[in-house]
Amino acid sequence: MAAIDIHNIVHSYGHRPVLEDISLSIPIGSFFIIIGPNGSGKTTLMKTISRIETPQNGRIKILERPIQSYTRKHLAKTISWVPQTIPIDFPFTVMEVILMGRAPHQGILGIENQHDFKIVKDAMKFVGVEHLAERKMDQLSGGERQRVYIAKALCQEPKILLLDEPTASLDLAHQVRIMDLMERLKTEKGVTIVMVSHDVNLAALYADHLLLLKDGKIVKTGSSDQVLTCRTLEDTYGCKLLIDKNPLGELPRIGLVPDKFKVNEKKDVKLF
Amino acid sequence: MQRPKSKLKFGYLSAISFVIVGFVLSVAVQSHGKDIFDQLGRTVKLTLPPQRIVSLAPSITEIIFALGRQHLLKGVTRFSDHPWEAKKLPKVGSYVHLDLERIVALKPDICIAIKDGNPKEIIGRLESLGIPVYVINPLNVVAVIKTIQDIGRLLGAGEKAHHLVQNMHLRLERVKSTVSKAAFRPRVFFQIGISPIVSVGTDTFIHELIVLVGGKNLAEGPVPYPRFSREQVLGLSPEVLIITSMTRNAIFEKVKADWGRWNNMPAVKNGRIFMVDSNLFDRPTPRLIDGLELLVKLIHPALLRESR
Amino acid sequence: MKTPMPFVWKRLLTISCLLICLLLPVMFLGLCAGSSGTQFTAVYDALTGSGKTDSMLHDIIWRIRFPRVMLALLVGSTLSLGGLVFQALLRNPLAEPYILGISGGSAIGAIIGILAGLSRFPGVSLIAFAGSISTLLVILFVTSGQSMVKKDILLLSGVMVNAFCSAVIMFLVSITQDTRLHSIIFWLMGDLSIAETGQVWILLLMLFPCFILLFLLSHPMNLLLLGREIAQTTGINIMGVTMALLITTSFMVSATVSYCGLIGFVGLVVPHFLRLLLGPDHRILVPACVLGGGAYLVLCDMLARVLPEQGEMPVGIITAMVGAPIFIYLLKRSKA
Numbered sequence: 001m002a003a004i005d006i007h008n009i010v011h012s013y014g015h016r017p018v019l020e021d022i023s024l025s026i027p028i029g030s031f032f033i034i035i036g037p038n039g040s041g042k043t044t045l046m047k048t049i050s051r052i053e054t055p056q057n058g059r060i061k062i063l064e065r066p067i068q069s070y071t072r073k074h075l076a077k078t079i080s081w082v083p084q085t086i087p088i089d090f091p092f093t094v095m096e097v098i099l100m101g102r103a104p105h106q107g108i109l110g111i112e113n114q115h116d117f118k119i120v121k122d123a124m125k126f127v128g129v130e131h132l133a134e135r136k137m138d139q140l141s142g143g144e145r146q147r148v149y150i151a152k153a154l155c156q157e158p159k160i161l162l163l164d165e166p167t168a169s170l171d172l173a174h175q176v177r178i179m180d181l182m183e184r185l186k187t188e189k190g191v192t193i194v195m196v197s198h199d200v201n202l203a204a205l206y207a208d209h210l211l212l213l214k215d216g217k218i219v220k221t222g223s224s225d226q227v228l229t230c231r232t233l234e235d236t237y238g239c240k241l242l243i244d245k246n247p248l249g250e251l252p253r254i255g256l257v258p259d260k261f262k263v264n265e266k267k268d269v270k271l272f
Numbered sequence: 273m274q275r276p277k278s279k280l281k282f283g284y285l286s287a288i289s290f291v292i293v294g295f296v297l298s299v300a301v302q303s304h305g306k307d308i309f310d311q312l313g314r315t316v317k318l319t320l321p322p323q324r325i326v327s328l329a330p331s332i333t334e335i336i337f338a339l340g341r342q343h344l345l346k347g348v349t350r351f352s353d354h355p356w357e358a359k360k361l362p363k364v365g366s367y368v369h370l371d372l373e374r375i376v377a378l379k380p381d382i383c384i385a386i387k388d389g390n391p392k393e394i395i396g397r398l399e400s401l402g403i404p405v406y407v408i409n410p411l412n413v414v415a416v417i418k419t420i421q422d423i424g425r426l427l428g429a430g431e432k433a434h435h436l437v438q439n440m441h442l443r444l445e446r447v448k449s450t451v452s453k454a455a456f457r458p459r460v461f462f463q464i465g466i467s468p469i470v471s472v473g474t475d476t477f478i479h480e481l482i483v484l485v486g487g488k489n490l491a492e493g494p495v496p497y498p499r500f501s502r503e504q505v506l507g508l509s510p511e512v513l514i515i516t517s518m519t520r521n522a523i524f525e526k527v528k529a530d531w532g533r534w535n536n537m538p539a540v541k542n543g544r545i546f547m548v549d550s551n552l553f554d555r556p557t558p559r560l561i562d563g564l565e566l567l568v569k570l571i572h573p574a575l576l577r578e579s580r
Numbered sequence: 581m582k583t584p585m586p587f588v589w590k591r592l593l594t595i596s597c598l599l600i601c602l603l604l605p606v607m608f609l610g611l612c613a614g615s616s617g618t619q620f621t622a623v624y625d626a627l628t629g630s631g632k633t634d635s636m637l638h639d640i641i642w643r644i645r646f647p648r649v650m651l652a653l654l655v656g657s658t659l660s661l662g663g664l665v666f667q668a669l670l671r672n673p674l675a676e677p678y679i680l681g682i683s684g685g686s687a688i689g690a691i692i693g694i695l696a697g698l699s700r701f702p703g704v705s706l707i708a709f710a711g712s713i714s715t716l717l718v719i720l721f722v723t724s725g726q727s728m729v730k731k732d733i734l735l736l737s738g739v740m741v742n743a744f745c746s747a748v749i750m751f752l753v754s755i756t757q758d759t760r761l762h763s764i765i766f767w768l769m770g771d772l773s774i775a776e777t778g779q780v781w782i783l784l785l786m787l788f789p790c791f792i793l794l795f796l797l798s799h800p801m802n803l804l805l806l807g808r809e810i811a812q813t814t815g816i817n818i819m820g821v822t823m824a825l826l827i828t829t830s831f832m833v834s835a836t837v838s839y840c841g842l843i844g845f846v847g848l849v850v851p852h853f854l855r856l857l858l859g860p861d862h863r864i865l866v867p868a869c870v871l872g873g874g875a876y877l878v879l880c881d882m883l884a885r886v887l888p889e890q891g892e893m894p895v896g897i898i899t900a901m902v903g904a905p906i907f908i909y910l911l912k913r914s915k916a
Contacts, residue, residue: 076815104815110799368762377616497757
């Protein structure tokens with residue numbers, strides 16, 4: 001069963017087309033990463049999946065059921081969204097934010113019971129923010145905040161987790177930490193991870209499936225080997241790239257080629 | 273000759289008895305309390321002649337003092353400044369923002385209100401608290417005279433009111449006859465606001481007074497308090513410029529000096545710029561006649577000299 | 581095993597009790613103090629029904645001061661709650677209950693009513709209410725559709741509408757020269773002296789359902805503060821919730837303002853004050869604003885009646901002069 005089935009999605013903001021006839025299928029329990037240049041429609045695609053945006057055309061099926069058949073609460077219990085940042089005008093504590101993740105399972109006033117507290121505790125343990133429970137959100141570092149968002153999303157007990165560039169402003173240690181967390185979620189809890197990333201190398205290291213988008217159209221989809229070829233990437237991103245083999249395994253490693261290293265336009269330095 | 277004489281006698285007798293009966297009845301009815309009607313036609317329930325009165329406007333306070341009934345007055349509004357004894361009485365707020373609690377605390381038998389200024393709601397609330405309210409609405413000089421009579425009747429000062437009113441009538445007639453000899457109407461600009469320049473339209477006491485003393489109100493018209501720019505005033509070319517001020521003389525000297533720069537204006541050329549006390553002109557009280565007499569002096573001084 | 585009471589209910593009850601313990605004495609003070617003097621024993625007697633009160637004092641306490649204290653309570657609650665909701669809806673700490681054109685629309689309506697010579701209730705109040713609902717409709721029209729949930733558009737249209745209305749108000753004030761000008765000024769400054777028992781009951785009946793509804797929406801309000809995307813993906817109908825919050829709060833504030841004019845500063849400072857003390861959870865803040873905001877205005881109104889020698893001060897002056905220093909002090913302490 002596919003976690004998410006997308007058929008012929010067309011979406012535009014006003015008169016500007018953003019997604020043009022996208023069709024794809026995301027297998028259940030996979031680590032699915034969407035990459036592509038800026039403005040290629042990556043985040044918009046994710047927003048249509050989570051129903052934050054409604055596409056002008058096309059059909060989306062979540063777990064074999066059309067997305068429209070889900071009530072808001074039911075969808076919230078199935079798909080969780082982890083944003084890049086959230087506004088912190090009136091800062092809540094870490095505990096309060098994570099507790100709000102239980103909302104789809106609660107009544108109108110969101111009164112928390114013992115079960116809710118247990119789930120929250122487990123989520124905090126999983127992401128490693130237990131010691132920050134009473135801290136205010138505006139007193140956390142970027143990496144800590146990102147983990148709080150993930151913990152909150154986990155409290156919704158979703159089957160699919162959507163993440164919008166979660167490592168964008170994080171340092172190396174935190175990048176790896178978050179990605180490893182996602183890997184654990186996938187393997188330990190069977191959650192399907194769908195992520196937008198601007199970091200092709202991270203995508204190469206973790207993804208089971210990749211989707212390369214450009215100008216709202218699918219360029220290539222498949223495994224890392226299939227998608228991350230020099231020609232494909234250079235055409236998509238429009239710049240010189242150096243692709244070799246990652247010593248860690250059968251994975252491509254993509255490097256940039258600054259102007260000062262370009263010896264000759266004709267000679268392609270290819271080691272892989 | 274017998275029959276006509278007896279008829280006459282009978283006539284006299286019946287006339288006298290009617291008068292006596294009428295007098296007795298009216299006294300009896302008054303002392304047993306009846307429904308009195310105020311100047312808005314509202315019914316005011318008063319069982320006994322009032323012993324504790326609260327005045328809800330400075331003009332009403334003046335009238336009560338003029339009628340010699342100030343011993344019945346237990347509370348007045350903030351700007352009740354004439355006569356000076358009124359300033360010592362307890363205050364119940366200002367006439368545009370009355371303090372309900374203070375009024376009630378004074379336990380009045382009746383409150384006397386004025387339609388133009390007192391908030392409508394207060395009248396209703398006072399009555400719902402069991403305090404009758406007598407509302408006056410004097411819109412011109414004749415109405416002011418009637419108001420003095422009405423209040424006099426209300427407070428059992430009918431005779432004093434009668435004297436007062438007679439005196440006012442007398443002086444009014446004297447002024448009218450003096451100015452009837454006027455050959456022309458001087459152009460008068462009556463300035464009640466300094467910045468911006470505001471004058472008075474047709475629907476005001478001041479206009480009526482100006483007309484009565486034989487002047488021409490340059491600001492007459494439907495707007496009660498029209499605004500003028502300096503240009504417009506110069507264009508109207510007033511012969512007499514009267515400025516009312518609730519402020520000090522220093523301000524008046526400055527305003528006079530300001531106008532003084534425009535020596536093409538007849539009022540400036542002839543040095544006919546005057547300051548008067550506004551309270552003589554905008555309060556519906558016996559002092560309106562004082563204002564009237566003052567105006568004659570300012571607008572038609574020649575006629576006064578003649579009549580002496 | 582006994583299930584302990586859920587955490588938020590416990591907090592809610594504790595804080596509500598504390599605030600009620602603050603509110604009741606403040607209300608008692610409000611009944612005791614007035615422009616005709618301060619009478620503690622008399623009020624105590626009147627409350628305990630020992631029947632010794634003289635009828636004039638009885639009238640003053642029950643028919644003048646009591647409706648006024650009740651009105652201050654209702655207005656304080658409404659304005660504080662209105663400020664709280666708009667601060668959450670617009671995610672802007674400078675938001676206050678008049679920000680979406682309510683003050684402008686109702687002021688124009690009130691001035692028209694006063695110029696037409698109508699009495700405060702029901703004439704002027706009804707036209708003022710119509711005025712504020714009109715501005716609400718204008719704003720709904722301008723922000724119709726998806727743009728309503730974009731808080732900046734909502735905020736800007738409110739500011740523009742208010743600016744336009746201010747110009748109209750200034751014009752109307754400038755052309756009024758007679759005694760109606762006084763009525764207009766007093767309305768613009770806010771005036772609780774018009775409180776009458778029957779009318780206050782009507783206001784209570786209009787406002788109480790709004791308080792309940794806003795309490796029920798307090799959890800969604802928390803979620804709205806985490807941003808549109810999070811709120812939506814956590815199962816909130818942001819369009820529906822935004823509309824409900826907007827309409828309920830506008831209705832509630834309009835009703836209050838139409839009756840007693842524009843009392844300022846309460847709706848801005850009380851929510852911040854309470855948020856600094858109690859945290860940003862709206863399930864606690866909504867009842868806290870009702871009780872705390874009410875107590876605050878009852879206290880300020882009492883001071884406004886008692887402090888000045890001549891007549892009373894507009895209560896808006898006291899709310900600002902008392903509130904601002906306390907708020908600044910708390911702000912400094914919280915940053916430290």
